[in-house]
Amino acid sequence: VAAERHPGPPIATQVLPFHQLDRTVIEGSTAIVFLDAACDADAIRRTGTRIRSILDLPMIRVGGDADPGSIGLPADVSAEVLLATLRGLAHRVPEIRRLQAEIDATTHVAEGVRAEIASIDEELRAASMVQREFLPREMPEIDGARVAALWRPAGYVSGDIFDAFRIDHDRIGLFLADAVGHGVPAALMTMLMCRSLPTRELLADGSHRVRPPGEALAALNAFMVARQGRQARFATAAYVIYDVRRRLASIASAGHPPVLHLPPPGSSKATREIGSTGGLLGVFPDAEFDVTEVELAPEEAIVVHSDGFEQAFPDATNDPATSNLPNERYRAIIDEAGRSRDPDTMIARVRSRLDDHDGSLHQTDDLTMICLRAGTPAASKRRMRGHRDRGRSTPSPVS
DSSP: OEEEOOSSOOOEEEOOOGGGOOHHHHHTEEEEEETTTTSOHHHHHHHHHHHHHHOOOOEEEETSOOOTTSEEEOTTOOHHHHHHHHHHHHHHHHHHHHHHHHHHHHHHHHHHHHHHHHHHHHHHHHHHHHHHHTSOSSOOEETTEEEEEEEEOSSSSOSEEEEEEEOSSSEEEEEEEEESSOHHHHHHHHHHHHHHOOOEEEOTTSOEEEOOHHHHHHHHHHHHHHTOOSSOOOEEEEEEEEETTTTEEEEEEESOOOEEEEOOTTOOOOOEEEOOOSOOBTSOTTOOOOOEEEEOOTTOEEEEEOGGGGGSSOOTTOOTTTTTSOOSHHHHHHHHHTTSSOHHHHHHHHHHHHHHSTTGGGOOSOEEEEEEEOOOHHHHHHHHHHHHHHHTSOOOOOO
């Protein structure tokens, strides 16, 4: 029975078999009443599903059980009760349809937002892959001096970036930059910095000169200042050149956390800090950066890290007022991990401590660490022996 819309009370005007309830009838009705609903419950259920797919109409099942999509009335219901029920349904239909229209509009907006979020997610994943391509694929090793690194973004991309590279036969370069801010702008800035660090200078005679760390940072700073747009971008950085033959680390830094000088494993010496030798990059065009030289005894280490470690290990008391404040708990963890002679093992231990502490899944800042461990005298002797052997090799005949 289809109850048609009109100004007066709803009146049952059509009695139709199930198969004649087409879209025209459904869209022109205020409510649908199923008579003798107990006779064919499955057919009514299928018909109700089809009706709801066209229009969300109120449905009454006379003589059948109610379900979430309809109202159930007894088989002997009086005409008065049925009429009152229909009037009540007719009264609420406009409001229901208004709400349904709002739901449909909201659903449409939500689908658009979901599509936009999916697109942004895909772009961020692509940006993450591009940034990882800027990281070194292999760590340099010369004369037993080995390097290991940890790089852990807080999100898709990182405002930190590092590089570890072999400058020549005797020297290894370590570079770490930390842009002020987070997200894609910071990531783009650090990638540009990493590729713009001038490690060498071409001389008039065609040869190359290795630029000292302070000079390289000054040139990078001038490059950044000259390319500042309307929104200034700043960064901290540290650049270390380790001369394996002289066992000398030359260190320059720009507003960066202190570089750590770790004693050899088993030593009673304390870890030493090498503080910043200049201000932030990207501020003053003529900024200068001093160089600190540190001689590394066999198996001593240099650790360069970003400031994210100051909040990487929160207060164990779980006090909301202090848990996220910067602290130096990471220093004890680095000292403990530094007992290993292998820089890869040291980095693995730091990574394990990061994974184990509470809140590790909600990292607040990007984390980067580079460790260089000096070689032993035995490694130096093997290297020198290799040079002598190559010098004694039989020369190739000249035709």
